[in-house]
Amino acid sequence: MAVTASLVGAATLCCLAAVCLEIPQQMNEEMRAYGANLVVAPIEEAGQAKAGIAPGMVAHTTDMVTAKGPAKHASYRYDTVRINSASYLMAGIHPDQVRQLNRHWNVEGAWPSPGKVMVGRDLADTMGLKVGGSVQAKYLEADGNGESRVGGQWQKDKVLGQASYRVAGIVETGGSEDDIVYATLADLEALTQSKRGTDVIEYSSSAMGDQLTAIATSINEMRSMHVKAQTVTKISTADTRIITMLQTLFWLISLVVLALTLVGVGTTMASIVSQRRSEIGLRKALGASSGSIAVEFYVESAAYGLIGGLLGTALGYAFAYLLCRSVFGRTLAFNWWLALGSVLLSLVIAVAGSLQPVSRASRIDPALVLNGE
Secondary structure (H helix, E strand, C coil): CHHHHHHHHHHHHHHHHHHHHHHHHHHHHHHHCCCCCEEEEECCCCCCCCCCECHHHHHHHHHHHHCCCCEEEEEEEEEEEEECCEEEEEEEECHHHHHHHCCCCEEEECCCECCEEEEEHHHHHHHCCCCCCEEEEEEECCCCCCEEEECCEEEECCEEEEEEEEEEEEEECCCHHHHEEEEEHHHHHHHHCCCCCECEEEEEECCCHHHHHHHHHHHHHCHHHCEEEEECHHHHHHHHHHHHHHHHHHHHHHHHHHHHHHHHHHHHHHHHHHHCHHHHHHHHHCCCCHHHHHHHHHHHHHHHHHHHHHHHHHHHHHHHHHHHHHHHCCCCCCCHHHHHHHHHHHHHHHHHHCHHHHHHHHCCCHHHHHCCC
């Protein structure tokens, strides 16, 4: 019974600990599929023309983020263009970066490529666009209502660039992305005849909680970079909250399991002491000391805990491995430190559970036992 109690305790604790050590990393990777958790944008100075983040600064910012852990990133440039006499937002992107960062985007067709664009679902429905269709885009000297006033007279905006694009795909996210036209950065630069830099850099960093906030703070403290960083609260908070909740649940279950294991071992050792009461009395009458008898019981209970811990740790790892394969679809590496900790904890719990019974055994009066009392 002592071995069984130690086995169940070690198996439960080892399984829970292995899964909970794996969950933060797995949950972090899963949450990263839902977009960025850190956004960097340029600081716009009053009275100055709109300027983006230079390529060199994009690389420098990325180095600062990745120094704290692996991160994916994507850069965006936004300009207002004229399509069918209406103004719409066009984003210049590197399709591979955005596709890796936003795996939750539902794309019908293909991502942008040279001469081809991807249109948001709401915008496509408004203009009646389908995959394989075409759009004519113009970039004007002034955006807004399509006209500008010069010398008291209204005149049409000057067309700086125009191009015809094939609709390669339609993207649907349920967010603001559904109202944007996506093109390759090279196509947008050719249309606008400008290489002014990046408007937004989105990062999906493996850092969480305070560590992610520290990254944003370190970027903001460097005024010379002329950029500002902000965490995406919705994703980072949800990530931290879910992991904290699971880890709290693990500790609560662990405490219950430890208490039950302690009770199981203590009850078993109390039964053993009761059954050996006559033997203990006889040994003490023959000169055995209370200390030697206590050591014998402690060693016995430690042996029960060791055997149960070894078997339970192996069984717990097997359960954790199957759980990770079935739920997360990934293998679980064997953690030797966790296994050693599980076995040692089982041994300590077994010895701790025998403290009270062994204390009672060491106080047995041999005269009373030998008299049959």
